[in-house]
Amino acid sequence: MEYNFSEVEKKWQKYWLDHGTFRVEIDYSKPKFYVLDMFPYPSGAGLHVGHPLGYIASDIYARFKRLKGFNVLHPMGYDAYGLPAEQFAIQTGTHPSITTEKNVIRYREQMSKIGFSYDWSREIKTCDPDYYKWTQWTFIQLFNHWYDPDKQKAESIETLISRLSTEGYDEVTSAQWNSKTKKEQQEFLMNYRLAYLSDAMVNWCLELGTVLANDEVNNGISVRGGHPVEQKLMKQWFLRITPYAQRLLDGLDTIDWFESLKEIQRNWIGRSEGADIFFPIQDTDYKLEIFTTRPDTIFGSTYMVLAPEHELIEKITSADQKEEVMDYIEKARNRSERERMTDVKHITGIFTGAYCLNPLNDQPIPIWVADYVLAGYGTGAIMAVPAHDQRDYEFATHFGLPIIEVVSGGDISESSYDAKEGTLINSNFINGMSVKEAVQAVTERLEEMGIGKGAINYRLRDAIFSRQRYWGEPFPIYYKDGIPYPLNESKLPLRLPDVDKYLPTETGEPPLARAKKWKTKEGYPLETSTMPGFAGSSGYYLRYMDPKNDNEYFSREAAEYWQNIDLYIGGSEHATGHLIYSRFWNKFLYDIGLIQNEEPFKKLINQGMIQGISQKAKGFKSGSLGDMKFYIIPPDFTYIEDNISEKYPRWRNIPIEFVKDGKLTAMNLELMKQKYPLFDDLQIATVKDIIDLPPKRKSRLPQTQESLIHDGWVELKPEVEKMSKSKFNEVNPDQIIEEYGADTLRMYEMFLGPLEQSKPWDTHGIEGVFRFIKKVWRLYHDDSNQFRVTDEAPTMKELRVLHRTIKKVQEDIEWFSFNTGVSTFMICVNELTELKCHKRAILTDLAIILSPYAPHLAEELWEQLDHKESISKACFPDFNEEILKENTFEYPVSFNGKLRFKITLPLDLNVADIEKAVLEAPESARWLQEKPPKRVIVVPKKIVNVVI
C-alpha cells in the first residue's frame, strides 16, 4: 500500500471548499498581498497542460505569502466575451451565453482538480450583467471626461464647456462657442472626450464582419481566424489613449516588469523627438507643415513628400500634373493595407509640380506625393533627406532626385548615412557642429523665426472601441437627432438583448439592430455596436476587490486596503493589448479619484509557453480522384521523394494518444480513424504499395529502403510545436492528474524549467517527481503504510538538512525560481531518507514548507501530525543561521586555474594560515615541484588558486 493520491486530493479539495479555507476579507491586522493570474478565455477545448503553468506558480507564491502572515487576495475569473462562442452561435443558433457557461463550468472543474487556493467566492465573468454594468459605467465616465493638457490629467467635460463658454479654449472664442448650435457644440466636444465617436480609417475584416484594433491585426491579416483585413472609412467609437502616451511611457520606469516586455511597450508607444517645421509653398499662401526627427539635416532636404491622403495635394498641384497626381492618389487609395505591406520594395510616387521654399535659405524644393509616407503619423508630410534616410535615398535614386550630404561620416555614393553622429557640412550656419548641437541650433532658429518648434510624436494610436458583433458589452449610449448621449447611470446595466440571428442585418448593420425594441423608453435608438474584448479585461482586477458590490464598481475601503496588484502572472502575448489598455484604464480611474495607484501591476512575470511534441507522419498521396490515400512511410525513407513527393503534402500530425514509442501501429491507426474520420485516408505503406505506385518504374525497392518498411507499424517523427488542438499534440491535465495526481502535476510543471522560458512538455520526466512524492510519504509512513513519525530529538545533521532546505526554498520562491525549489526538496528528502529520519521535529516543518508546492499531500501529513486546522493557516518556519554555520570548509585548490585537489580547513583560519596549510599539503608537492609559487590567491570560503 502506498500513498493514495486520488483519495487524498479529493478529500482536501472538498475540505477547502466546505470550510472556505481561502476566503479572504479585509483584515487590518495583517499586511495585504494581491496575487493575480491573467484570467482565461474559456474555450471549448478546455485546459491543456500549458495553461496552468502560470496559475501553479502564482498559487505557490500565494500560499507561501499566506504562510508568511499576509492576507492574500488570490482570485480567478473568466474573460468570457470572445469570438469562438459567437462563431458557434452563428453556426448552430446556440446562444453564446450557453456555450460560455458550459465552458466556464469545465474550466472551473479542471482548475479545482489542480488544487488552486483561489477565493472562489470572488469569481467574476465579464459577460455577467453584474460585472459589465461597471464596464459600461467606466465607459460613461470616459465619455464624460476630457484630457486637460495643462493639468496632465482627465477632467470632467463640464470644465471644458465652462471654459469654452466663458474664456474660450484653443482656437475657439467664447463668442464662437456660444453661437454654435447644440449639435455643433456636441460635435466639437467629440474632439475632446476620452471616449468619442469618429470617422476613421479602420481595419475592416469582411469575414468577421467587424473592425479590429491594431493589435488584433498582423501583416494585414486578422490575428484570430487569419482573414484578410482592409482599410475602410467608418464611424466608430474610440478611446483617446494618445494623451496618456507620455504617462504610459514614464510609468514603465516605476514598475517591476521584465525589461523585454517594457521594451515592447516602449516601441509600441514609439516616442520620437524632433521638430514641426513650416515650409512656405511657392506662389501660394499655403504652408506645408512637416515633422522630422532630424531638423539638423534641413539643408540636405532635396524634395518633400506628402501622403496620398494629404489635404494640400488638391490645392497645390499644378495644372499640367493634376491628372497624373489624381490618378496616383486614386490607385494608392485602392491599394489595400495588405498590398502596401507586402509590396514594400516597389517604389512609387509622383511630382505635384509645386515647390516650397526652405525657410532657412529660400531654396525651392519640389513637392512629391508618395505612399511611403503615412497619413496617420506626424503631419502626413516629410522633408526628404536622401543622404541621411534610407527610404528617401532609395526614392531619390529611383526618381533621379539630387542627394546632398550634410553630415560627414558615411559614403553617400553607396547608401544613406542614417547614424546620428558626425559633423555637419554643406549646411550654412550649422557647419562644423555635431548632430546634437545642430538639432538644437536649428530648432532654436526656427522657433525664433516663428516657423517651427520642437515637437514630440508618438506611434501609439487611439484605440478603436466598437465591434460590429453580438457577443460583447452593449454601449450605454442612445442617439437623439443623430447625437450620442450616455444613458443615465441608474439605467445600468444595459443588458444584451436577444436576437433571432447572430449575423449582421440585410442592410449591413450589426446584429444588435435585429433586437426588438432596441430603444430607450423614450424611443431613442440605442447604439448597435458592442465593445471589444479588451473592454471587460481592462479593469477586472479592481472588481475582485469587492465583486458583489451593487452600488459601486468597488468600495473605497476595498480599494484603499487592497491597493494594486503585487504580483501579476500571464503570457507576454498581451504586451501590446491588454497590458497597455489596462494601464490606461487604471490611469484614468486614478485621475478621477477612484483608486490610489497610477500603475495597476507592480510586478509582472511572463510565463513561457509549454510546447507540445507533435508526432508527424511522413507520407505521399496516391490513388484515384475519389479515393485518394495518404500512405505513411518512415521518416528516413527517401526512395519515394524523387518521383512523387514534391507534388503532395508530405507531413500529417498524428494525435499523440495513438502513438507509442514514436510508432503508429496498424491497430491504433484503425482506432484513430474511428475517433477522427478526418484520418480516413491514412494507410501505412507496404512495400507493395510503393512498388505499385504510378508510374510503375521499378519492380523492386533498394534493399536499404525496403528494410525500413515494417509489417503493421510505422515510425513517426517528433517535432516541438505550439500546443494546440489542431496539431493533435495536446496533453490534458485531467489525464495527468488521473495517473499521477495534482501535486505531481504541480511540481512537475515547476520542475520543467524556469517559469519564463518556453519548453516542451515531455511526459516521461514526470516519473521523477512522482517518485519524489512517494518518497516523501515514506518518510512519514513505513512499508505497511503505518504512520511512523517519532518524537525523538533530531540530530544536528538532520537539523542542518532541514534548515538548509528552509532557507533555499524560501529564497527560490522569492526569486520565482520554482524549478530549483523542487530540486531542493528532492535533495532534502533524499538526505532525510538516507539518515532514516522520521522525527516530528523535522517532518513538521518539512510539511509546511512543502505545502505551497504539494498542498494535498502536505494537508494530509499535517492532519496525521495531529493538527486540527488547515496547513495553510500554519506559519512558515524561520531558518536558524546558527544551525547552518559550519566550522570547516572544503577548499578547492587549483594550480594555474586548474582544479587539482580539495582540502578541508577550519573556517576561522586567516588567509596566511590557509595559504600555509595548502602549500604544506602533501598533494601540493607534486605541482610545486620544489619551486616557490609565484603567487597564491586565497578567497576565504570560496577557493584557493596557486600560480606557478
Next chain:
RNA sequence: GCCCUGGUGGUGGAAUUGGUAGACACGCAGGACUUAAAAUCCUGUGGCCUUUGGGCCGUGCGGGUUCAAGUCCCGCCCGGGGUACCA
C-alpha cells in the same frame, strides 16, 4: 532590416556578486529483490586517453581582459519573440 531574448551532457535543466561546470531529474547500462513482471533499492553515466595514480579537452564559433570566464569585453554564427515604410 531594427529591438529584445536565448545557445551548457543523449534529454529537461543547475551554477543568484567572475571562484569546484554539469546540482536535481529523465533516459541508458549493470546489479539486488521476484517463478516472472510491476514497484522499490543500489552502482555507473560529458568526451577522449590511461600504467587505474591520474592526464588532456570541454558551456554555439573566433579573439581578448583576469590568478581565475558558462558568467565581463570585442567580432561572428544559429534558434525564439516583438516590430516593420512611424520620417
